[in-house]
Amino acid sequence: LFPTIKEGRKMAEKEHGDETSTFSLDEIERIRVQELVEKTNGIPPERFIQNEFNRPISDLPVAKVPVIDLSLIESNDFEQRQQEHFRLKSASLSWGLFQVVKHGIPISLLDDVRNVTRLFFQQPPKEKQMYSSDGKVPDWNQGYGSDTILSHDQILDWNDKLYLSVYPEKAKNIDLWPPEPKSFRNLGLDDDYFIDNGAKGRIFERFTYYPHCSKPDLVLGLKPHSDASSLTIILQEDKVPGLQVYNNELGWTKVSTVPNALLVFIGDGMEIMSNGQYKSPIHRVVTNSERDRISLTTFVLPELEKELRPVDYLIDGGKPTLYKKMLVKDYEKQHLLDFTQGKIYINSMKA
Numbered sequence: 001l002f003p004t005i006k007e008g009r010k011m012a013e014k015e016h017g018d019e020t021s022t023f024s025l026d027e028i029e030r031i032r033v034q035e036l037v038e039k040t041n042g043i044p045p046e047r048f049i050q051n052e053f054n055r056p057i058s059d060l061p062v063a064k065v066p067v068i069d070l071s072l073i074e075s076n077d078f079e080q081r082q083q084e085h086f087r088l089k090s091a092s093l094s095w096g097l098f099q100v101v102k103h104g105i106p107i108s109l110l111d112d113v114r115n116v117t118r119l120f121f122q123q124p125p126k127e128k129q130m131y132s133s134d135g136k137v138p139d140w141n142q143g144y145g146s147d148t149i150l151s152h153d154q155i156l157d158w159n160d161k162l163y164l165s166v167y168p169e170k171a172k173n174i175d176l177w178p179p180e181p182k183s184f185r186n187l188g189l190d191d192d193y194f195i196d197n198g199a200k201g202r203i204f205e206r207f208t209y210y211p212h213c214s215k216p217d218l219v220l221g222l223k224p225h226s227d228a229s230s231l232t233i234i235l236q237e238d239k240v241p242g243l244q245v246y247n248n249e250l251g252w253t254k255v256s257t258v259p260n261a262l263l264v265f266i267g268d269g270m271e272i273m274s275n276g277q278y279k280s281p282i283h284r285v286v287t288n289s290e291r292d293r294i295s296l297t298t299f300v301l302p303e304l305e306k307e308l309r310p311v312d313y314l315i316d317g318g319k320p321t322l323y324k325k326m327l328v329k330d331y332e333k334q335h336l337l338d339f340t341q342g343k344i345y346i347n348s349m350k351a
């Protein structure tokens with residue numbers, strides 16, 4: 001059996017007491033990881049030390065993530081199109097993730113997005129803090145901040161983030177959108193691409209900054225989770241890996257970066273809607289001692305008042321329903337609660 005969070009932390013303290021740095025509870029829960037790194041030279045305070053069974057492992061196998069050519073999905077050649085559709089489907093059935101290339105988004109735009117993300121995090125703390133919602137209802141989880149803290153026992157992630165609602169328009173809180181760097185508000189992130197392509201619902205963007213860490217074998221950039229979304233699209237940096245995905249046969253595997261590809265994850269919503277045929281993979285992010293890392297995550301989410309459940313035709317004729325039903329807004333609440341405690345919420349949805 002795994003130790004409880006408290007037991008695990010006691011064990012970690014004993015073993016690694018001299019490798020951690022000390023801060024008060026209040027300080028730790030308010031400071032951003034980026035500032036911490038400057039103060040401690042990258043030495044993690046004890047609140048960030050993972051239980052033994054969750055710590056990063058070196059020498060992992062590389063995940064064979066399928067690469068999908070989007071231009072073939074839209075090809076006029078029927079056979080080519082059908083073949084790529086088949087590959088897309090088998091990627092969703094097996095790994096639950098794939099790299100998309102020839103997606104039609106200009107590389108220069110991807111570079112701009114990456115640059116602007118870096119520039120945002122390079123600004124002084126005071127400047128960034130203006131875009132924090134600081135726990136204010138209804139935007140308490142939006143804006144600039146670090147790991148969401150729901151309990152003083154929580155083991156914290158080694159990242160800072162800027163989390164923004166971009167669609168629908170009325171859910172956008174423009175006060176949390178940084179005017180600096182200048183190009184931030186007009187990245188084209190809020191154009192109608194997804195909406196026109198049928199994904200009506202909600203879209204959030206999460207800009208994440210993972211500072212370097214002097215003890216990368218003890219902390220996680222982002223703890224294990226599957227995404228509560230329908231679909232997630234990730235833009236990574238080409239040269240700084242860190243993302244890992246769990247595979248039932250291989251255990252943790254490393255996801256290689258493919259230059260300028262977009263990485264797509266099937267989310268919990270799709271797993272439930274497909275009655276478990278499509279997989280919402282468990283993934284995490286590890287840090288490294290030399291380089292910081294940025295990523296941009298786009299979450300495509302269903303409307304809050306919708307019910308999450310397997311689609312009717314998949315359970316027609318008495319086929320077993322493998323998941324419980326739940327309103328999207330309740331699902332997201334529970335998912336966040338479980339995430340902060342290091343649990344995988346979709347497991348509790350299995351009927």
Ligand SMILES: O=C(O)CCC(=O)C(=O)O
Nearest residue numbers: 206208234243285295297
């Ligand atoms: O930084 C990454 O590559 C992954 C981020 C992620 O998993 C998330 O935002 O849910």
Ligand SMILES: [Fe+2]
Nearest residue numbers: 225226227283
């Ligand atoms: Fe994720």
